[in-house]
Amino acid sequence: MNRVRASPPASAQPSLWQQPFVDQFDRHRANEGLKLTKTADETARHKLRVLFVDDEDAIRNIMSIELPRLGFDVTLCADGAEAIEALNKQSFDAAIIDLRMPNVDGWGVVDHINEVAPETEFVISTGHGDMDEAIHAVRKGAFDFLPKPTKLFEIANVLNQIGEKLALQNKAAALESQIRKVEGPKSDLIGDGPLMAKVKMLIQKIAPTDSTVLILGETGSGKEMVARRIHELSKRADKPFVAVNCGALPENLVESEFFGHRKGAFTGAETARKGLFEVANGGTLFLDELGELDKTMQVKLLRFLESGEIRRVGENESFTVDVRILCATNRDLTEMAAEGEFRDDLIFRINTFEMHLPALRDRQEDIPELARHLIARHLKKSDISDEFISPEAMDILTRHDWSGNVRELANGLEHAVILSDGHTIKPEDLPANILRSARANGAASVPFQVLGDTKTLREIERDVILQTLNRNGGDKPSTAKELGIALKTLYNKLNQYDATQAA
Ligand SMILES: Nc1ncnc2c1ncn2[C@@H]1O[C@H](COP(=O)(O)OP(=O)(O)OP(=O)(O)O)[C@@H](O)[C@H]1O
Numbered sequence: 001m002n003r004v005r006a007s008p009p010a011s012a013q014p015s016l017w018q019q020p021f022v023d024q025f026d027r028h029r030a031n032e033g034l035k036l037t038k039t040a041d042e043t044a045r046h047k048l049r050v051l052f053v054d055d056e057d058a059i060r061n062i063m064s065i066e067l068p069r070l071g072f073d074v075t076l077c078a079d080g081a082e083a084i085e086a087l088n089k090q091s092f093d094a095a096i097i098d099l100r101m102p103n104v105d106g107w108g109v110v111d112h113i114n115e116v117a118p119e120t121e122f123v124i125s126t127g128h129g130d131m132d133e134a135i136h137a138v139r140k141g142a143f144d145f146l147p148k149p150t151k152l153f154e155i156a157n158v159l160n161q162i163g164e165k166l167a168l169q170n171k172a173a174a175l176e177s178q179i180r181k182v183e184g185p186k187s188d189l190i191g192d193g194p195l196m197a198k199v200k201m202l203i204q205k206i207a208p209t210d211s212t213v214l215i216l217g218e219t220g221s222g223k224e225m226v227a228r229r230i231h232e233l234s235k236r237a238d239k240p241f242v243a244v245n246c247g248a249l250p251e252n253l254v255e256s257e258f259f260g261h262r263k264g265a266f267t268g269a270e271t272a273r274k275g276l277f278e279v280a281n282g283g284t285l286f287l288d289e290l291g292e293l294d295k296t297m298q299v300k301l302l303r304f305l306e307s308g309e310i311r312r313v314g315e316n317e318s319f320t321v322d323v324r325i326l327c328a329t330n331r332d333l334t335e336m337a338a339e340g341e342f343r344d345d346l347i348f349r350i351n352t353f354e355m356h357l358p359a360l361r362d363r364q365e366d367i368p369e370l371a372r373h374l375i376a377r378h379l380k381k382s383d384i385s386d387e388f389i390s391p392e393a394m395d396i397l398t399r400h401d402w403s404g405n406v407r408e409l410a411n412g413l414e415h416a417v418i419l420s421d422g423h424t425i426k427p428e429d430l431p432a433n434i435l436r437s438a439r440a441n442g443a444a445s446v447p448f449q450v451l452g453d454t455k456t457l458r459e460i461e462r463d464v465i466l467q468t469l470n471r472n473g474g475d476k477p478s479t480a481k482e483l484g485i486a487l488k489t490l491y492n493k494l495n496q497y498d499a500t501q502a503a
Helices: 024-037 040-045 057-069 080-089 106-116 129-140 152-179 196-208 223-232 249-259 293-309 334-336 344-350 360-378 393-399 405-419 432-440 450-456 457-469 476-483 486-502
Strands: 001-002 050-051 072-075 094-098 122-128 144-147 213-216 241-244 284-288 323-331 354-355
Touching: 001 432, 050 057, 050 080, 050 457, 050 476, 057 072, 057 152, 072 249, 094 106, 106 122, 106 344, 106 393, 122 129, 122 152, 129 144, 129 152, 129 393, 144 152, 196 223, 196 354, 213 241, 223 284, 223 323, 241 432, 293 323, 293 344, 323 405, 334 344, 360 393, 360 405, 393 405, 393 432, 432 457, 457 476
Parallel strands: 050 072, 050 094, 094 122, 122 144, 213 323, 213 354, 241 284, 284 323
Antiparallel strands: 001 072
């Protein structure tokens, strides 16, 4: 078995007359065929892993030179037994299999592929081809059937077709994994205040690069949205964007979710499976909640970032994928590193660029536009009128502290739209916790009866007493006077509140 990744030096190449079925014209057509379907850049990115099985030395020699030159990562095997050994060790995107071979023949290899690596596309190549064999090959699931002597350009073409099919499959898998998360049209990052303008400018600058980016910000502040935007503005935009929440993966399956596994790699691995890195090939992998990644996976991620290679669970060989990594967390990774929970060297690898997303409370100027956008998104409209949110309700929205950031705003507005009369959102349509905090922050338009709907009388009384005390600068006699109660009663009430808080 012989694995060839890069083109060997020119001196190692046999002269063209030694090559039985690769003439100048064939080589030219193979090159042209590649140009027609892919740019050189793309070919480099999607190194198809090809298993080439043929017992003729001359053909293997040529393929060991020509296929890497055309951008494929080739493993060559001289017979069926070697091919089976190779298939047991690693996964392949495609296999080109000769039928007549000593020991295990081509059909034996095909059966093994169907058994252990059904995702590998295989092409039958034989000098003894007849109609029956072609039909048999198709029935066994062959991608194509190439009668010998096979031309290099035919092989290049068929491998490219397989590459395109895989790229489409990856895209479909990525879409499927995202479909439940689709929340509307493209990631329209709303907000033109100074803080968001800075974020947007940084996105424009770093999107076209292949650098890793660490996106920091409170929960719901838009980290995933920013990651999507970076992807959309990058040259990878038409390739998959795969988002994964590192904290949501079951501990014992994280590695196989990330890197895939071969059939039988562990109990329950009934079929071979691609990992998220492979699904994202050519595109972007967004690792959300990176701080939740355990130490073993931190090492494996670091290894990928250093080598660009991954290895499926249960396989011995690693292979290259072209994936841009974007990460996000709301934890302090440096602090985690100081406590030995996160690797320093991984932080240095991922924070080539660090983006800090502002909390919503720090960009109140964006709230009116965001609110209108989120309502329109919920109603599946392109826009809504300015009057849809009453000035009183808007006043309340801009005073809440939004610990859940844009996500909390979106949820609150969804609640309000449902309770509203369908024309205007009024204060009483907003969730009670928002009304409460707005009132504490001085919003005049919060109706008491609304608070009363969800608060006990005792809670309302406490709010009023505490607010009056605040207004009087902590002066208890003036507070008691303003409230029209005895000073003793005020002390009793305050003691009660302290006791409840301490409990
Ligand atoms: N600037 C923005 N413009 C429009 N919508 C936004 C913006 N920021 C966030 N959102 C919306 O807010 C919600 C939460 O955003 P997102 O999931 O990106 O936050 P996050 O920071 O990744 O959250 P978490 O930390 O919980 O993973 C989504 O519905 C998203 O579409």
